[in-house]
Amino acid sequence: MNSLVITLMRRLAVGTSWGGVLRITAWVVVWVVVISWVIDPAPPSPADRDIEADVPASEVRYLGPVSPGDLAGFVAPSPADTDDVFTVAFVGGSELKLRDVSVVGEVASRIGSVGGQPTRFDAYTLVAPRPIDALRGMEAAIANGSDAIVVSLNAVWTTDEWSMREWPNLDVANFGTLWRTPGSWPWALAFQSPGDAAWRVTRAISPIVEAQQRLGGRADGWVERLDVVDQPEGGADELPPPELEPQLAGDATTFWLVDEYGPDVMADTTERVARMVEGFDADAPAARHFTQRLIDTAESAGVPVYLYVAPFSPESALNPRFAAAEERVAAFWSEAASAIDSELVTVEPTSMTPEFADRAVYFDIVHMADAGPFADVLVGRLCGQWRSVDPNQECAP
Numbered sequence: 001m002n003s004l005v006i007t008l009m010r011r012l013a014v015g016t017s018w019g020g021v022l023r024i025t026a027w028v029v030v031w032v033v034v035i036s037w038v039i040d041p042a043p044p045s046p047a048d049r050d051i052e053a054d055v056p057a058s059e060v061r062y063l064g065p066v067s068p069g070d071l072a073g074f075v076a077p078s079p080a081d082t083d084d085v086f087t088v089a090f091v092g093g094s095e096l097k098l099r100d101v102s103v104v105g106e107v108a109s110r111i112g113s114v115g116g117q118p119t120r121f122d123a124y125t126l127v128a129p130r131p132i133d134a135l136r137g138m139e140a141a142i143a144n145g146s147d148a149i150v151v152s153l154n155a156v157w158t159t160d161e162w163s164m165r166e167w168p169n170l171d172v173a174n175f176g177t178l179w180r181t182p183g184s185w186p187w188a189l190a191f192q193s194p195g196d197a198a199w200r201v202t203r204a205i206s207p208i209v210e211a212q213q214r215l216g217g218r219a220d221g222w223v224e225r226l227d228v229v230d231q232p233e234g235g236a237d238e239l240p241p242p243e244l245e246p247q248l249a250g251d252a253t254t255f256w257l258v259d260e261y262g263p264d265v266m267a268d269t270t271e272r273v274a275r276m277v278e279g280f281d282a283d284a285p286a287a288r289h290f291t292q293r294l295i296d297t298a299e300s301a302g303v304p305v306y307l308y309v310a311p312f313s314p315e316s317a318l319n320p321r322f323a324a325a326e327e328r329v330a331a332f333w334s335e336a337a338s339a340i341d342s343e344l345v346t347v348e349p350t351s352m353t354p355e356f357a358d359r360a361v362y363f364d365i366v367h368m369a370d371a372g373p374f375a376d377v378l379v380g381r382l383c384g385q386w387r388s389v390d391p392n393q394e395c396a397p
Helices: 002-012 018-039 103-110 131-143 182-191 194-205 212-226 254-261 269-277 285-299 314-318 320-337 372-389
Strands: 086-092 117-125 148-153 305-309 345-348
Touching: 086 103, 086 131, 103 117, 103 372, 117 131, 131 148, 131 285, 148 285, 148 372, 182 285, 269 314, 269 320, 285 305, 285 320, 285 345, 305 320, 305 372, 314 320, 320 345
Parallel strands: 086 117, 086 148, 148 305, 305 345
Antiparallel strands: none
16 A cells, blocks of 8 residues: 555655645645535625624624634625615624623614614624724724724723734734734734635635635534434533623633732632733833724724723722723823824723713623613714714714
8 A cells, every 4th residue: 555655646746746736736726616616605794693682682783703713704794885874883892792782782773864864783893802803893894885983992902911812813804904004014924824815815716715604503503413422411402501691701811810910810800800901001012003003094984983992880990900900091092092183083082981880780890781871872972973073964863
């Protein structure tokens, strides 16, 4: 057998010469193209993502990936936006949408039209987005023709030293973000690999790669139906229910926090978040670079952009360490806002919690159990900005 393999390798030069490498590459490309032609999957759509329905129900379109393995990234809205609809795009993290609680859905229920046009709401949300992820979400919203953009700035994920990235798949889906300006080229070299470029090219020529999240989910479903070993007694219907009250989960920052402060830092959510927020200082180059890119992109968007620091629970302010960290957050964004020249861009650097604190209900320091009270405040801010830009852009329920 070994002699046969050696003979074939010598005769066919499989992988032992440049000709062999080119033949392997050619066959791989032919195989991918043929399989894509045979299967011909539909392009990715918001319906592909496993998103829990909002309560109360809404028609918000959630366009962000829910898995780091989803190479489609932020999908295009379907149906495509038209000129007779006023599309509002929200960009942010789980503070905007967690399970069935949605700030976006609550805002959508309060604004039925703007300037006489019916509204449509899109959410470019991820769990724990870093500044680079928010930048990519804003770029996608602009490319999809949004008429107004709202960005939630969750200070927990803006810091530098604790912020290991959670969404490397966006290095494939939004490959050009870091190459668009020379100032970001060092970050492109640090974050992106030749493999990301190869996946981007493969995704462009093969619909299967772009739709792999949906196709993979179907394959997993078939496998689970055939699996009789790992099913609980009585079937999948008897799986234990999820926790009723979501909490701030552990993530890639845990290692650094525990290494720096010891395991006790994870015992109290407020203490943990305060330590994470403390990363605002002069030697946070990633935070400051991508914050500036975020603002530059907002100024060039050509539509109203409202950026606000996500509100924290009223109880968190009782923690002196957290209160001090929150002041640093406000100072950071106030400094960033002071350099904005565009009348279309507004930055709210301080938490809006005091305006609805008497009605606020939180699961934890960042996740609301009821987004309605905050939506009441946010709607006033958004409609005020849109009206200041164009007096004809009056909000109506």
